[in-house]
Amino acid sequence: MSTTTATETHAGTAEHHELGFIRKYIFSTDHKMIARQFLFSALMFLLLGGLLAVMVRWQLGFPGRPLPAFIRWIFPDTMAPGGIILPEFYNSLVTMHATFMVFFALMPLMAGVFGNLLIPLQIGAEDMAFPRINMASFWIMPVAGFIMLASFFVEGGAAGAGWTSYAPLSSSGEWTGVYMGQILWLVSLIVLGFSSILGALNYVTTVINMRAPGMTWFRIPLGTWSLFITAWLLLLAIPILTGGLILLLFDQTIGTAFFRPEGSGEPLLWQHIFWFFGHPEVYILILPAMGFVSEVIACRSRKPIFGYHSMVIALVSIAFLSWVVWGHHMFQSGMNPLLGMTFVVTTVVIAVPSAIKVFNWIGTLWRGDIHFDAPLLHAVAFVSLFIIGGLSGMFMAAAPVDIYIHDTYFIVAHLHYVLVGGSLFGIFAGIIFWYPKMFGRMMNEGLGKVHFFLSFLFYNMAFFPMHNLGVQGMMRRIYDPNQYEFLQGLQPLNTFISISIFLFAFTQIIFAFNFLWSLRYGKVAGSNPWKSNTLLWTTPSPPPHGNFPEMPTVYRGPYEYSHPDVEEDFWPQNVPPAKSEAGGQTAAAPTPEPVPGD
Amino acid sequence: MSNAAVATMDRKPMPGMMVYNKKLGMWVFLLSEVMFFTSLIGSYVILRFAHPDHWTEVGTVLNVQLTALNTFFLICSSVTMVKAFAAIQAGDQKGLQRWLLATILIGATFVGIQVVEYMALSGEGFVPMLDSYHAVGRGNPHEGPSLGGPLYGATFYAMTGFHGAHVSIGVLCLIFVYIQSLRGVYTVQDHEGVEVIGLYWHFVDLVWIFLFTIVYLI
Amino acid sequence: MAEQEHSHPPYILIWVVLLVLTLAEVAMSLYMTNVSKVVLAVGLIFMAVWKAALVAMYYMHLRYEPARLWILAISPIPLAFILVLAVISEF
Numbered sequence: 001m002s003t004t005t006a007t008e009t010h011a012g013t014a015e016h017h018e019l020g021f022i023r024k025y026i027f028s029t030d031h032k033m034i035a036r037q038f039l040f041s042a043l044m045f046l047l048l049g050g051l052l053a054v055m056v057r058w059q060l061g062f063p064g065r066p067l068p069a070f071i072r073w074i075f076p077d078t079m080a081p082g083g084i085i086l087p088e089f090y091n092s093l094v095t096m097h098a099t100f101m102v103f104f105a106l107m108p109l110m111a112g113v114f115g116n117l118l119i120p121l122q123i124g125a126e127d128m129a130f131p132r133i134n135m136a137s138f139w140i141m142p143v144a145g146f147i148m149l150a151s152f153f154v155e156g157g158a159a160g161a162g163w164t165s166y167a168p169l170s171s172s173g174e175w176t177g178v179y180m181g182q183i184l185w186l187v188s189l190i191v192l193g194f195s196s197i198l199g200a201l202n203y204v205t206t207v208i209n210m211r212a213p214g215m216t217w218f219r220i221p222l223g224t225w226s227l228f229i230t231a232w233l234l235l236l237a238i239p240i241l242t243g244g245l246i247l248l249l250f251d252q253t254i255g256t257a258f259f260r261p262e263g264s265g266e267p268l269l270w271q272h273i274f275w276f277f278g279h280p281e282v283y284i285l286i287l288p289a290m291g292f293v294s295e296v297i298a299c300r301s302r303k304p305i306f307g308y309h310s311m312v313i314a315l316v317s318i319a320f321l322s323w324v325v326w327g328h329h330m331f332q333s334g335m336n337p338l339l340g341m342t343f344v345v346t347t348v349v350i351a352v353p354s355a356i357k358v359f360n361w362i363g364t365l366w367r368g369d370i371h372f373d374a375p376l377l378h379a380v381a382f383v384s385l386f387i388i389g390g391l392s393g394m395f396m397a398a399a400p401v402d403i404y405i406h407d408t409y410f411i412v413a414h415l416h417y418v419l420v421g422g423s424l425f426g427i428f429a430g431i432i433f434w435y436p437k438m439f440g441r442m443m444n445e446g447l448g449k450v451h452f453f454l455s456f457l458f459y460n461m462a463f464f465p466m467h468n469l470g471v472q473g474m475m476r477r478i479y480d481p482n483q484y485e486f487l488q489g490l491q492p493l494n495t496f497i498s499i500s501i502f503l504f505a506f507t508q509i510i511f512a513f514n515f516l517w518s519l520r521y522g523k524v525a526g527s528n529p530w531k532s533n534t535l536l537w538t539t540p541s542p543p544p545h546g547n548f549p550e551m552p553t554v555y556r557g558p559y560e561y562s563h564p565d566v567e568e569d570f571w572p573q574n575v576p577p578a579k580s581e582a583g584g585q586t587a588a589a590p591t592p593e594p595v596p597g598d
Numbered sequence: 599m600s601n602a603a604v605a606t607m608d609r610k611p612m613p614g615m616m617v618y619n620k621k622l623g624m625w626v627f628l629l630s631e632v633m634f635f636t637s638l639i640g641s642y643v644i645l646r647f648a649h650p651d652h653w654t655e656v657g658t659v660l661n662v663q664l665t666a667l668n669t670f671f672l673i674c675s676s677v678t679m680v681k682a683f684a685a686i687q688a689g690d691q692k693g694l695q696r697w698l699l700a701t702i703l704i705g706a707t708f709v710g711i712q713v714v715e716y717m718a719l720s721g722e723g724f725v726p727m728l729d730s731y732h733a734v735g736r737g738n739p740h741e742g743p744s745l746g747g748p749l750y751g752a753t754f755y756a757m758t759g760f761h762g763a764h765v766s767i768g769v770l771c772l773i774f775v776y777i778q779s780l781r782g783v784y785t786v787q788d789h790e791g792v793e794v795i796g797l798y799w800h801f802v803d804l805v806w807i808f809l810f811t812i813v814y815l816i
Numbered sequence: 817m818a819e820q821e822h823s824h825p826p827y828i829l830i831w832v833v834l835l836v837l838t839l840a841e842v843a844m845s846l847y848m849t850n851v852s853k854v855v856l857a858v859g860l861i862f863m864a865v866w867k868a869a870l871v872a873m874y875y876m877h878l879r880y881e882p883a884r885l886w887i888l889a890i891s892p893i894p895l896a897f898i899l900v901l902a903v904i905s906e907f
Contacts, residue, residue, distance in 0.1 A: 125611070129619045201626040209614035209622055213607035216599050236892055239630045240899075243637025247756060255727035256752040258641065263728035263748050264649045272644075272903045273637055323895055327902070336906050551609045555601050577601050616882045625885065629892050636896040643900050648907040656845050666842045670835065677831045680875050684824055800875045804868050810838075811864035815845035816857050 027139075029131035030545055031116045034138045036438060038112030039431075041142060043515075045104035052097035054505050059085045059093075061498025063480055063491075078157060087479040088177045091160035094477050096152070098163035099185065102285065103192055104145050106419065109427050110288040111196070111234060112138065115203050115227045117434060121536035121543065122224045124212025124552045124574075129205040137198040144192035151184035159185035162477060164278070167259030167270040171251040186249045193242040196234045203231035212535065214554030218309065219573065221534045221558040225312055226291025229319045230284050237280035244273035271333055275326040283322045286386075286418060287315060289426025290357060293379040296429050297361055299532045300376035301368025302569045304559035307360040314353035314360075321350040331399045332406045340399055347397040354390055358383060369562070369569070374448030375530075378429035381456055385421025389414055392467065407477075410470025416463045428452075428511070435515075436529050440541045441522030444514050451510040458507060462500035465493055531570045533558050538574055624794040628801050631764075635805055638760060639812070642753040652747030658735045659724055659745055660754070661715060662814050668711045669810045672765075675704035676803045679796050689786040691779070698776045698792075701799065705769045712762050716755075726755040754813060761809055764802050771795050825874040834870060837863050 019028075028034060058067060066072060066083030079089040116134065120127055128134045151158040158181045161170035165185070173179035207228045211220070220228075248270065250256040257263020259270045298305045305311060327335060327343035361383050370376065392414040396402050405411065435443050474481050474490055481487040481494070528537040535552055552574040560571040615622045646653055656662065678700040685693030719725075723744070724733035731748035734740055775795050778784065784792055841863050848856065873879040878886045 130623060133623075197627070197630045201623055201630065204626050205619055205623045209611065209619055211612040211614065213610060213612060214599060214601070214604040215612060235626065235630045236633050236895060239634035240637045243634055243641070246760075247638075247641060250726065250752070250756065255729055256756075257728040257748055258645070258752055258756075260728070264652065265749070266645060266648055268906060269641060269644055269648075269903065272899070272906075273641065276899050324898060339902060339905050551611070553604055553607070553609075555604065615884055615888070617885060622885075625889060629889070632892045633895065636892070636899065640896065640900045640903070644903045644907070647904050662842060662846060666838065669838055673831065673834050673838070676871060676875050677827060680827050684827070797876055800871055803875075804871045807867045807871065808864055811841060811860050815841055815860050816853075 027135060029127070029135045031120050031128050031131070031134060032438070032542060034134055035113050035116035037138050038108045038116065038141070039438075041145070042105050042108035042113060043512075045100050045145065046109070047512075049097055049101035049105050050505055050508065052093050052100065054502060055085065056090070056093050056097060057498040057501045059090055059479065060481070061495040061501075063482060088160060089157060090479045091162075091176060091477070092152075092158040092178070092181070095159050095162050095165075095185075096148075099148065099159070099189075101419075102163060102281075103189065104141070104148070106285050106423055106427075107196065108141060110285060110423070111199055111203075111227065111230060112141070114223070114288055114292065114430055114434070115199065115231065117438060118221075118223045118536065119203055119206055119227055120210070121437070121539065121547060122221045122534050122558075123207060123210060123215055124535045124548060124554065125206060125210040126546045126548065126551075128202050129210060130202050133198050134202050137195045137202065140191060140195035140198070144188045144195065147184055147188035147191065151181040151188070154180040154184065157181050164274060165248065165270075166274075167248060167251065167265075167267045168261060171248060171260055183249065183252055186245050186252070190242055190245050190249070193238045193245075196238045200231040200234035200238075203227060204235065207231075212552050212554050215535075215573075218312065219554055219557045221291075222294035222305065222308070222311055222315075223288075223291040223534075225315055226287045226289075226294075229315045230287045233280040233284050233287075233319055233322065237277045237284070240273060241277035241281075244270060244277070247273075268330075268333060268335065271330050272326070275329045276323075278329060279326040280319075280322045282418070283318060285423050286426075287318065289382060289423045289430070290315070292426050292430035292433070293361065293382045294364075295532070295534070296375045296379040296433050297364050297383075298559050298561060299433075299530050299570075300371045300373060300379070301365050302371075302561045303364055303368040304557075304561055305360065306363030306366070307356075308557065308559055310356055311360055314356045317353040318350060321346060321353070325350055328397060328399075328402070331402045344397060344399050348394070351390065351394060351397070354386075358387055358390075374443070374445055374452055375429045375433040377449065377452045378425045378432065381452070382422055382425045382429065385417055385425060385459075388464075389417030389422055392417065405470055407475055408470035409466045409474045409476060412476050413463055413466035413470060416466070420459060420463070425455075428455075431515075433530065435518070435522075436525030436541050437536060437539075438542060439519055439522070440525055441518050442525050442529060443518045443522055447510055447514040451507060451514065454507040454510070455504060458500050458504035462497050462504055465497055469493060469497075528572075531568075533560060533570050533572045535573055538572060618790060620790045620794050621797070624797045628797065631801065631805075635757075635760075638753075638757050639808070642757055643812075645749050645753060649747065649749055652749040654733075654735070654746040654750070656815060659719070659722075659733050659750070660814050661718070661736060664711065664715060665810060665814050668708055668715075669806065671704050671711070672708050672803050672806050675701045675708070676800050678704060679799045683789075683792055683796050686779075686784050686789040686792050687786065691782060691784075694784065694789075694792065695776065695779050698772060698779055702769055702772045702776060705765055705772065705799075709762055709765055709769070712758065724751050724754075726752040728752075757809055757813060761802070761805055764805070768795075768799050768802050771798065825877075825879070827874070830870050830874045834867055837867050 025033065028037070055067075058065075064084060067075070067080060067085070069083075072080070072083035075083070075089075078086075080086060085093070116128070119125075156173060156178045158178070159165070159170075160176040160178045161182065169175055170182055173182065176182070207220070207224060247256070247258040251258055251260055251265070257265040259265045259267050261267065294305055294311060325343060325347045327340060328347045331340055331343075365380070392410065396405060396411065396414065432443050432448055435441070469490055472487075472490060474487055481490060525541045527540050529541075530537070535548075535554070538552065539547055554573045555575065555577050556571065556573055558573055560566070562569045563571050678697045682694050682697030682701060685697055722734050722736070722738075723731065723740075725731055726748070728748045731751050732744045733746055733751065734742040735745045772795060775791055778791065841860055844856065844859060872889070878889060
């Protein structure tokens with residue numbers, strides 16, 4: 001069964017034979033199944049990352065207190081003797097929390113799930129350009145994940161030098177006590193990089209070459225646009241990280257001195273390599289969510305996206321600028337101050353396109369016929385929390401201010417506002433919105449609202465006070481702030497934060513239950529339950545193999561909501577312009593008719 | 599785009615990049631490879647700026663002449679590759695097979711010479727690791743002073759090693775394409791596989807053009 | 817598929833030019849010891865870029881591909897410069 005990818009005129013369900021269980025569910029080349037595979041795997045890793053965070057907060061909220069009896073038995077004496085978390089294990093906890101969240105939860109959720117789900121369906125393609133490479137891209141992820149998980153069980157435990165793995169702390173186990181774990185961390189991420197690169201090249205090729213007729217660049221939905229731009233960032237940034245990881249691996253294993261000062265190596269080189277990747281990386285973690293939010297806000301406000309063109313230009317500008325701001329992570333590194341000043345300027349500039357997007361979302365909501373359902377609530381929360389995260393970012397962009405707040409909890413607050421308040425809420429919006437297309441059923445709306453309100457409440461209770469902690473001098477990754485007298489007064493706040501985190505974590509059970517319950521018992525969904533315009537919603541829920549019976553034709557942009565010329569408050573992209581009844585398969589209006597805008 | 603224009607497209611996708619998927623995919627992949635070599639080569643340039651004393655005069659440690667010959671071989675293999683492609687464009691199956699085989703053999707020779715070079719260099723004490731670096735240089739007695747420093751060795755082996763790995767993978771892929779050509783898989787109308795492996799192979803040559811210059815000649 | 821309607825690029829001629837440039841590079845590097853390091857480096861890199869451009873344009877066919885493809889192909893090059901030049905300023 002070779003799918004000829006050469007000529008694209010063949011569309012639709014070519015395979016009529018039944019695929020066996022393995023080919024259908026395990027080694028599938030269908031982008032929709034791969035999206036589901038990414039979804040289940042990533043949610044598991046999200047859970048793991050969350051549990052690691054809960055352990056971190058246990059130590060900070062109840063320092064030196066043994067873990068509760070029901071989980072104490074899990075941890076051997078090398079990690080938590082008598083249930084009391086050791087400082088070395090704490091270092092591993094903060095490192096692995098971030099590592100699993102960034103690389104195994106957020107990236108797969110953003111690019112793996114939604115890249116796979118949205119791109120072919122929104123552009124009118126039958127699948128990705130390279131379905132087998134797509135399959136490979138998925139399967140590399142659990143392999144890398146297994147290696148990362150294994151690192152907990154080796155002598156010395158899991159990596160403990162932070163997710164940023166600064167050399168020379170990370171290049172030898174002398175200071176962290178971690179040897180094999182650090183090596184496995186590097187190997188795992190090197191392997192995972194291939195997944196990202198293969199996926200990215202697939203997305204780029206598909207969007208460029210496989211759009212349905214009439215789908216010009218400025219008729220592509222913002223969901224696909226954001227994923228297309230993200231794919232470029234992945235393609236070009238991940239290999240930089242891979243190179244750096246390899247050099248660090250050599251330092252650790254064969255004894256080179258790329259980053260080790262005792263051999264004239266340069267620790268600063270590691271930081272530059274890491275953050276040259278690391279800054280585009282954080283945009284990889286947020287841009288897709290911005291795309292989801294645009295789709296949801298336009299659809300649920302029944303209004304066109306305000307400033308669609310400027311939204312696209314903003315995405316492109318952010319992507320371009322993201323390459324020249326990396327030094328703002330390094331203001332305190334001892335870097336050349338003139339270079340640092342350059343980064344201040346570029347960092348302030350990159351706030352502008354992000355702000356334009358925020359104004360446009362607000363403009364979209366303005367006087368819209370807003371349906372306050374779960375996707376919309378999460379999308380609006382994204383906007384408000386992203387604003388807070390962005391504003392704290394402005395403080396840090398100013399190097400003189402950053403002198404005081406670098407590596408404090410102010411930074412931790414910022415990054416969690418953009419990654420949880422932003423990315424995670426955006427992902428929730430996306431999951432709930434596209435769940436019917438993936439699984440053929442709706443998630444429960446009541447549970448969705450309860451989950452949303454409680455999450456929003458506990459999230460802010462947990463993370464907003466971290467701004468205070470930071471400004472008052474509490475540093476990040478610290479095991480015991482009480483060792484410093486000036487921080488002892490912050491313990492009540494830390495305990496409050498920890499309890500809020502536990503409540504936030506418990507609240508996610510509602511989401512998990514809703515997700516799993518609805519798979520079986522959710523309301524059966526039609527093809528277009530949200531009355532959205534994109535080609536994706538013209539297919540059955542879930543779509544068959546091949547997606548479209550024949551390649552659709554696109555006549556307009558994706559945001560023609562509440563258009564005066566149309567009776568309904570939405571106007572799908574593939575409905576021919578003849579405004580009369582037969583919205584059928586007639587290919588063209590032979591007589592040239594005045595077309596509403598292009 | 600006017601809807602009248604759309605009507606003429608007859609269920610074909612938008613023109614896009616105006617090259618077929620596999621070719622676009624390979625080019626996009628090569629861009630990621632450019633970034634990968636950027637991190638390795640960039641690290642070399644940066645470390646050399648920071649610690650120029652780790653490097654020596656041209657030709658004192660590395661065998662420029664042998665590597666120049668090797669460079670000649672790799673360039674030849676690019677020619678044989680392009681001749682293979684030209685052959686299948688004209689429908690010449692035998693020509694395709696012969697030129698592919700030539701490319702494979704020359705590529706393997708390149709790797710072989712590099713392995714020999716590595717063995718000679720490490721025998722002279724030119725190694726990547728900090729503790730055992732003691733490069734006496736070409737033709738010098740083993741008890742001579744150490745030339746340069748360990749960063750020289752570390753960056754050399756990292757850059758050329760990964761390039762060699764890419765060449766090796768290229769050779770394996772070429773063997774696959776060669777076997778396919780023996781089975782008559784490629785035709786005048788459809789020889790995409792030959793073109794895309796060609797692109798990869800030329801890219802590997804292109805990287806070497808830079809590496810040879812900045813590692814051996816400067 | 818039917819893109820290569822042009823006659824073949826002069827493959828052998830390009831090969832000869834590549835060889836000549838390679839020999840010139842080696843000669844310059846080994847025998848022009850009187851010029852400053854900077855001049856040497858600039859000259860050698862110039863020749864290397866010239867060789868690379870020939871391989872890209874003729875062997876990789878970029879000269880005959882749609883413009884949008886070679887624009888895509890050169891897109892990562894500025895990034896390489898940005899990284900290296902910025903970090904060199906540290907030392």
